[in-house]
Amino acid sequence: MHIDAIINQIYPLPPHTLQLLKTQVSEVSHPKGHILLRANRVEQVMYFIKKGIVRAYSEYEDNEITFWFGKEGDPVLSMKSYVLKEKGYEHIELLEDCELYEIEVAQLEALFHQDIHIANWGRRLAEKELIKTEERFISRQCRTATERYKELMNESPHLLQRVQLGHIASYLGITQVSLSRIRAEIR
Structure with a gap:
């Protein structure tokens, strides 16, 4: 930019x-x-x-x-x-x-x-x-981890392709295992 x-x-x-x-x-x-x-x-x-x-x-x-x-x-x-x-x-x-x-x-x-x-x-x-x-x-x-992940998907989808899942899990305030579970549920 x-x-x-x-x-x-x-x-x-x-x-x-x-x-x-x-x-x-x-x-x-x-x-x-x-x-x-x-x-x-x-x-x-x-x-x-x-x-x-x-x-x-x-x-x-x-x-x-x-x-x-x-x-x-x-x-x-x-x-x-x-x-x-x-x-x-x-x-x-x-x-x-x-x-x-x-x-x-x-x-x-x-x-x-x-x-x-x-x-x-x-x-x-x-x-x-x-x-x-x-x-x-x-x-x-105010949002659940699933709601925060969906918000991230909608507002910043580029992050999901460019950032390690461990950093995303930390940002969402959850473990990487919980993030994997949330991603599986959404699919």
């Missing part, structure tokens, strides 16, 4: 402002398995996925709990680092070879002070990420 489309899906910017923001963006590539962001660090960089799939996970009692997947067009950042300048709680792992757009948070913040459109864009980015988090939380609390 092209950076112009990614930026404008968050909050459309006037052409001159879009160009100003893009001056701070660079392209990077990393291989599958690379840890892009690490827990217990204040992350200084945010990314947008040009190509590839990533997952966010936290470690708990020697387990990795996947709580988010990112795909083409999605932002990748530690919200706690971005908003509060505090250490994040998540690791971000690349599940495929990825092409990413990268921007340093300090440079972005300088642009917030320079251009009201970019400041509004940054606010809109945070608002949209908050809504996505609320939706995941509500789904996890």
